[in-house]
Amino acid sequence: MYTGIQHLHSFMTYLVLLGLIVSIVFAFMGMSGNKPFTDKDRKRGLLGLIPAHLQWVIGVILYFVSPLGISNATEGFMKDSTSRLYILEHPLTMIIAVVLITVGYARSKRLQDDKKRFSSIAIFYTIALILILVRIPWNAWPTN
Incomplete structure (x- = not known):
């Protein structure tokens, strides 16, 4: 189960990146072209929002089932850069990113x-x- 969720989380990253890039490109095009913001543009914004939220949910599940996640948070984990990345830095940064995406879309x-x-x-x-x-x-990106 863990391996499947990990691969899904890695695969979803491509969808998140693609969705964000598409949303950003169309937003900059609309901004520079003085175009009206239509329902189509709102839906393009969802291309970045929906995959990011799905990825976050998968990440939360992975955080609790992964041996690198919360179960690895033992005394002194802050001294180990790999443990610190998986327990604190990666999850916190991704939460901030998802919040920014949500705020941008809501605004x-x-x-x-x-x-x-x-x-x-x-x-x-x-x-x-x-x-x-x-x-x-x-560096931990799955290659298979």
Whole structure:
């Protein structure tokens, strides 16, 4: 079960990255082109939001079933960089990224000015994407 969830979590990362990139590109295009923010643009924002939330749920499950997760949080884990990454740094950074994505999407729904709606998605999603890219454990990425 653990291996399956781990592979699903790794695979979902590609969907999250792709969804965020698509959402960001269309948001910057809408912002620079002074286009109206339509229902289609709202749905494009969901391309970044939905996979990120699914990934977060899978990550929470993995955090509790993985031997690298919470069960590894023993005394002195902060001294070990690998343990610190999996127990604290990766989960905390991803929670912050998902919160930023959620705030950016929610703001885009509430704002009235179209340019501000596009910029809300562009800015918040871009910051979240940077955080995600920084804290993905690339050295442990499954190759099979």
